Amino acid sequence: MCGIAGHVGGRVVAPLADGVLDALRHRGPDAQRTERRTTGSVVADLAFARLAILDLSDAGQQPMSSEDGRFTMVFNGEIYNSPALRGICERAGHRFRSAMDGEVILHLWEMEGPSALQLLNGIFAVAVLDAVTGELFLARDPLGVKPLIYAEADGELWFASELGALLAMGAPTGGADLVALAQFLSFLWIPDPRTPYAGLHGVEPGTVVRWTRDGSSVSRYCEPLHPTESPPAVDPEDAVEELRSRLTDAVRRQLLSDVPIAVMASGGVDSSLIWWAAGDSVERAYTIDWAGTTGGERLSEDAATVRALSDLLGTPVTYVAGEDASGDPPRSGDLFADPAHDLARTISRRAAGDGFKVLLCGQGGDELFAGYRRHHISPILGQLHLGGLGMKAERVIARCGSGLGAEYLARLARAASERDPFASYMQICTYSTAADRARVLGCTEQEASNDAVWRQHRVVFDALPAGVSFLRKVMALELAVYLPGLGLAYIDRASMEHGVEVRVPWLDLELVRWSLALPDSVLIRGQRAKWLPKELAARVVSPQVALRAKRGFAAPAHRVAVGRAPGSRGFRQGRYFALAASIVERHCAGASGHERVPRPPST
Structure with missing residues (x-):
């Protein structure tokens, strides 16, 4: 690297x-x-x-x-x-x-x-x-x-x-x-x-x-990574065993190295399966540990699960304090407002200090096997259209509710107000309104409209095979746009800032192509999202890992952008928007240490 x-x-x-x-x-x-x-x-x-x-x-x-x-x-x-x-x-x-x-x-x-x-x-x-x-x-x-x-x-x-x-x-x-x-x-x-x-x-x-x-x-130079239009039926038991074999092969290929290897562990399904598959080839695990309160987000549960995995797998663990994250701009010059970047950078800094140049991580498993809550609800989003009633419900929830649960319900109501299934899904993923964006950028709402910011997503979405399910369409959208734009980008910049290479075995090309030919029935099974990796984790790692509620790789929302007015979209989204706004202001003022960037003009 x-x-x-x-x-x-x-x-x-x-x-x-x-x-x-x-x-x-x-x-x-x-x-x-x-x-x-x-x-x-x-x-x-x-x-x-x-x-x-x-x-x-x-x-x-x-x-x-x-x-x-x-x-x-x-x-x-x-x-x-x-x-x-x-x-x-x-x-x-x-x-x-x-x-x-x-x-x-x-x-x-x-x-x-x-x-x-x-x-x-x-x-x-x-x-x-x-x-x-x-x-x-x-x-x-x-x-x-x-x-x-x-x-x-x-x-x-x-x-x-x-x-x-x-x-x-x-x-x-x-x-x-x-x-x-x-x-x-x-x-x-x-x-x-x-x-x-x-x-x-x-x-x-x-x-x-x-x-x-x-x-x-x-x-x-290669065909787009699109899902198969009419995937053949597979026996769920056979699919679990096939995943076991293919994941093990992928991890083995990615152990190619003349220097020691460690693993970035979160206690979740994806990183735990990577850790298990690598076995004695990884010399240490690193995880974030929050000492203080994390509110209702329960982020401190990650470290507890990693402790149990360390006992099971026999790998020593270094617990890195989440509070040590610096909040400094990326040295690369990129813009990231997701705290996951800073947490990954904090782990990488510690790993580099311990002499490690290579970390394995679980990035990509959610995108391949329907691991996000928005994947679980996508079949509903493709069919539910409430129009103006959805907008009214959003306002009521936002006025009367608080915390992450109310925020998510408001997002669902807003999504259900859209007639277009694509727009409905994008509302789930969007942290601000055109008015919020225009206020920060000093431009018109039309210039910062949803149509403008969703344009790349729309191009990718419209090019997908017509015959695939809506679930598969949104997963393919995230594989093509979200993953390289955020998940892989922040991992690369965060780790390479300290001379550490992060490898992503879930994104081994052979494993990815196999996953794209799987039917929806082994992605969401019995109302259980991400069924296939969870089932494998329950068998080879621990039922505790498989049954855990998904936690984002995140900082407690109340620690984000302290002292700034939040955006209009709820608890966590509002705080993250406030952080993004502060980064844009700093970037446009040239405070990143690079050339001065003119503020976008008003029109």
Whole structure:
């Protein structure tokens, strides 16, 4: 796992020097390197900051070139099926200079070109320069686990793992992106391909950007991860055993490492099953422990469950105080208002201090197997339309109720007021009104409308197969938009801020594709959501884990944005919106330590 950056164009620019490497150093503290390549009229500068995990020798250093020198690569990630791919390359006559997993990309590229990306099972962001054609290719893994951001202007392209490195290179930002900031106030994160800057764009998962002096194009290198339209019936018992086998295989693949591995544990189903499957291969577990009151959210139960799991699985645990979370802005330059980012960063800081470079975590299990409460109610949302009655019910509940229960009922009532099932579901996921957003951004409600902030979700939703269930549609929406935009993004930035790689075995590509062919009957069974992983957890880990009510990876709501007026949407959503508003204000004032960002203008 590493940090990468680069610039390509028709002019010689100042070499990528200390400023760029300093912006990447936290991602790759073990070694840093820059290199310039000239191909005809094209000049390319590449930067690399290394976190050495496989092949700790200098042989794994990058930028790395193919045997004949035609292709040069900078790569961030892990290729979990690299042992098998290495064998393919060697049988074709290719010689490896290192044991670093990413080297297989270079040799496969020599044989297959960009089609080589289809063969990879892993988490990656990669840039490949072709010295013969002068082309540059940027690609990102199908699920968007690893970040890659770029900018283009006047026949030039800049790219980097993080916003901060692009700013350090002087990439043209284009000023503030009003819609992106409105999305942030809606969801607490910004969906790809937008960023806080109008001129900086994320490479979308499963796509490749091809740059030439004449411009760039974007294409998919793999099929979208869509659910099967008419999945075959499966025996529930067979499905449990199949999950056991496939999850064990996925975890085994992701134990590929020359350094010790630990696990990020929450006491929930997903991380507990990862912990169980990894067995003695993980040397320690880390979890958040809240010493003070967490109100009615019962977040302190996580640590109690982890203690029981430690006794069962025999792994020592480090309990990290939730109160130690710093609240500082991400070093990457991203915007996150979900406290999960800060908690993951606190765990990563402690793990790095203990000498760990790799953590396993349970991210992705909910998206694959219907683990959120909104998944459980989605069949109802697809059919229940109360119109104005729903809006009246929301107002009554908001006026008379308090706490998380009343907040959720108000969200359901608001969702039921929508005629469109898509809009109904999005209301569940949206933390603010257009009026709230317009007030913070100083723009019109139309500019910050639901239609504007939901646009990327709508594009993905409308492209899904017509014959899949509404449950499957919303799960696919979250896999494609929510997971890379928030869950994977905050885990990457939080951990890499301290030079720690977080691996996500639930998102092993083979396991994901198998899950997309499962029928709804093993996702929600007997009114029990996430039935399949829970059933497996009850058998191989503990019934206590399987039967626990789901807890978010969160800070107590009363600790969030203290002293600021909450938004209009209830207890937790209101406090989180207040935090998001404060982050936008700080960002627009340029207080993040990067270039000043103009406040979006009123119109």
